Amino acid sequence: MIMWESINPTxxxxxxxxxxxxxxxxxxxxxxTWKNLIDTxxxxxKEQSIYAFNNLKVVESTKCRPTSNENKYFLHTTQR
Structure with a gap:
């Protein structure tokens, strides 16, 4: 896993x-994960670690994405 913060450049x-x-x-x-769940x-x-996640939402990406797969994002019910 590689992790980074997305910042609005404007x-x-x-x-x-x-x-x-x-x-x-x-x-x-x-x-x-959206900004309101980052602290959670x-x-x-941690980067380069192995996890099992539950309760992820998978949606098709409509914007630029860093992989050829669809976006998956964390919900307030996601668990590690």
Missing amino acids: TDELISLDMILMDEEGQTIHAF FRSKI
Whole structure:
């Protein structure tokens, strides 16, 4: 897992905490948590670690994405 903060370049406002997740088959997906949930997850997730997640929402990406897969993002019910 690789993690970074997405910042609005016009306002310098934090938008989301983004990450690239990889499954056991090597498939990657762009995941993120909205700004209001960053504090909930930042301390629980470390780069280059292995986790099992529950309650993720998978939606098709309509904007630029860093992987060829769909976006997946964390909900308030997501658990590690």
